[in-house]
Amino acid sequence: MAAPLTGPSQSMRRLRALLPQVLDSVDCLLFDCDGVIWRGDEAIPGAPQVINLLKERGKRVFFVTNNSSKTRKMYADKLQALGFNAKEDEVFGTAYCSAMYLKTVCGLQGGKVYLVGSNAMSQELEAVGIQQTGVGPDHIHGKQGDWAAVELDPDVKAVLVGFDDHFSYMKLNRAFQYLTQRDCLFVGTNRDTRLPLEAGKAVPGTGCLLQAVETAAQRQAQTVGKPNHFMFDCVASQFGVDPSRCLMVGDRLDTDIMLGSNCGLKTLLTLTGVNTVADAEVHQKSGSAERQGMVPDYYVESIADLLPALQG
Amino acid sequence: MAAPLTGPSQSMRRLRALLPQVLDSVDCLLFDCDGVIWRGDEAIPGAPQVINLLKERGKRVFFVTNNSSKTRKMYADKLQALGFNAKEDEVFGTAYCSAMYLKTVCGLQGGKVYLVGSNAMSQELEAVGIQQTGVGPDHIHGKQGDWAAVELDPDVKAVLVGFDDHFSYMKLNRAFQYLTQRDCLFVGTNRDTRLPLEAGKAVPGTGCLLQAVETAAQRQAQTVGKPNHFMFDCVASQFGVDPSRCLMVGDRLDTDIMLGSNCGLKTLLTLTGVNTVADAEVHQKSGSAERQGMVPDYYVESIADLLPALQG
Incomplete structure (x- = not known):
């Protein structure tokens, strides 16, 4: 000791x-x-x-x-399954807090978000009235000369980067095009570089994905998390x-x-x-x-x- | 003026x-x-x-x-198609130079590389006698708890990061596991943050991908390029x-x-x-x-x- x-x-x-x-x-x-x-x-x-x-x-x-990979409800379920006495409203994860941040601090209610993130994040956004686009796979396609002209949603007013196991070059490119082609808010859930797992193991954390987008955009995101x-x-x-x-x-x-x-x-x-x-x-x-x-x-x-x- | x-x-x-x-x-x-x-x-x-x-x-x-996306031969072909009098041995791209660097500076001849990069890079590596693994799509699969135990090639002695339009979370994770689970060389082609296209447009460059891997590994790559x-x-x-x-x-x-x-x-x-x-x-x-x-x-x-x- x-x-x-x-x-x-x-x-x-x-x-x-x-x-x-x-x-x-x-x-x-x-x-x-x-x-x-x-x-x-x-x-x-x-x-x-x-x-x-x-x-x-x-x-x-x-x-x-x-960790932005779960909704409050999903965390409450996991806590209860592991034997913790816990309720949904006691959970403050960055999926929920990012949605609250965009709504209350950024005043984005009704706006749309380009989301590099999880289904959980999209659920928390939609729960506070913010639409999103971007969840799920987005593989490379077309010729390099066309990538800068990738289709962008005209209603998107913010780019939100959280943990995304479907992170890809095309998502990085799409976030970059939103951030450089128009006046877009830029928010990240957190900067944790690694996500610890059992037995001293780890996998790359959201901080790595956010750093890639920031490096491309040459702009710092506002991060919501600790x-x-x-x-x-x-x-x-x-x-x-x-x-x-x-x-x-x-x-x-x-x-x-x-x-x-x-x-x-x-x-x-x-x-x-x-x-x-x-x-x-x-x-x-x-x-x-x-x-x-x-x-x-x-x-x-x-x-x-x-x-x-x-x-x- | x-x-x-x-x-x-x-x-x-x-x-x-x-x-x-x-x-x-x-x-x-x-x-x-x-x-x-x-x-x-x-x-x-x-x-x-x-x-x-x-x-x-x-x-x-x-x-x-x-730019690491072409071999010397591919560059010579492009140069000639655009009207330049140019020969293959006059071209020094990072696909070729990274292979030379791994062979001559790192002494990796015969070793194997985990390559976050293009087919062109794998061709230049193989031309100098270095095997590679990693080119092409690598989508997420399995449960998060298993990602740290993703299959690694026992012969890999170096991680090389270049431009990769198939860049994905799983590739980031695989590079991270190689770099943290064993004694691996870490080389990047270059740190350019953007790749300029026609008409003032651009797409994210290799520097963004390299930054993501470096952030995860908490280690700096040696870069070969200018x-x-x-x-x-x-x-x-x-x-x-x-x-x-x-x-x-x-x-x-x-x-x-x-x-x-x-x-x-x-x-x-x-x-x-x-x-x-x-x-x-x-x-x-x-x-x-x-x-x-x-x-x-x-x-x-x-x-x-x-x-x-x-x-x-």
């Missing part, structure tokens, strides 16, 4: 001994999903019990994920939570912990996913003020470490 | 008045292709006459392109040219002009493609020593501007 850490501006502490006070100090816990409560299709051992006991103790629990505070704003505006009494729990420093820091939440790193304590120490010792936002207040080996205090 | 420019470290001059002296001072001219001698499938007006007259005057002419001096080394080693008596002619500052600067060649920007004189002035005035390498010695509106001097 790693020893407690102290740094120039902030100390990062193993949570176990402090757990009763920390739990008393919060009313609300936000959990990232991949690498925190599950890996791929398997729950982290002990995670369902932790979530369910927190709720029994009267804590509010939310699931805040950059560490952008919009994900927390969605939770706060719907449930009236007090940031100072919230704990953000995640496995990534640049998304989960940074979101917590950006929004004034307490932060807890769990070591069952992407980052290590050593990664956090590098940020801590960097002397960069911005990178201090990636240093968590606390860390645990696994969220199962919360179990003894909750069962006691 | 723009006026002559002077800068702190270098002056950039319109060529017309100086043309006889400049042509006398070189034995060899290297021409980029897209945006310089043609756009898409149409020759720049006057370009074939310029090339053919240069040769009649005893100059050596080479075609040096970052501005890397390897392209010029290929010409120089095969034809024994003297760099100080060469003129590099191109439309891009970051590839063509930079290559010339990197190799000690004279440089000429032509304004029929990507960059403008204003772009060059920004580099000139930046005060950055590295960016002075993107300031050409001379510029012309079009290489057709060379015609009067050659016809006179």
